[in-house]
Amino acid sequence: xxxxxxxxxxxxxxxxxxxxxxxxxxxxxxxxxxxxxxxxxxxxxxxxxxxxxxxxxxxxxxxxxxxxxxxxxxxxxxxxxxxxxxxxxxxxxxxxxxxxxxxxxxxxxxxxxxxxxxxxxxxxxxxxxx
Numbered sequence: 001x002x003x004x005x006x007x008x009x010x011x012x013x014x015x016x017x018x019x020x021x022x023x024x025x026x027x028x029x030x031x032x033x034x035x036x037x038x039x040x041x042x043x044x045x046x047x048x049x050x051x052x053x054x055x056x057x058x059x060x061x062x063x064x065x066x067x068x069x070x071x072x073x074x075x076x077x078x079x080x081x082x083x084x085x086x087x088x089x090x091x092x093x094x095x096x097x098x099x100x101x102x103x104x105x106x107x108x109x110x111x112x113x114x115x116x117x118x119x120x121x122x123x124x125x126x127x128x129x130x
Contacts, residue, residue, distance in 0.1 A: 002026040002104050006043070008050070010113045010121060019125050021109075029109060034065040034100040037114065045124050047117020055102070055109045063098045063106070070103030072096055 004026050008017045021029075021043065028042040032052055040048030055063045057072075062083045067073050077084040078092045086093070102109065113121065 002030060004029060004102075004106065005108045007108060007110045008045075008113060008121060008125075009053075009110065012113075012116075017121060017125050029102050030104065032102050034063060038111065040117065045117065045121070047115075047119070048113060048121070049115040050111040051114050052102075053110045053112050055098075055106050057098050057105050058107045061096050061098050063100060065100045067097055067099040068101075069099040070101040070105065071099055073099060 001023055004021045006019045006021050025043055034052055034054055036052050038050045038052060064082050074094055074096050076092055077095050079086050084095055
């Protein structure tokens with residue numbers, strides 16, 4: 001049973017909104033990859049279009065767009081990579097990441113608003129919780 005925490009970022013308003021998404025709407029996200037455009041209708045946001053920008057799994061491991069699939073990967077990372085900020089210039093470490101595809105193991109899904117619908121995002125989120 002899929003359950004996701006959506007973080008909806010609105011760059012025009014400079015705000016981010018959080019919404020818990022449960023079945024059956026959550027199943028519309030499974031199989032999507034980082035960078036894909038998503039229609040908001042199946043998620044309960046009619047008229048909106050989102051870009052999937054990343055997320056984390058239930059254990060807190062971040063997703064990376066350069067890793068295929070939805071499984072965990074242990075890779076050697078250096079400065080400038082996602083999820084690693086070394087204090088020394090030449091430091092490299094092995095870190096665990098998730099692939100770019102949403103699976104049932106993902107908890108947080110980050111979405112960026114690309115086009116808005118007629119109803120404000122705040123009103124839709126408030127209406128979904130009632």
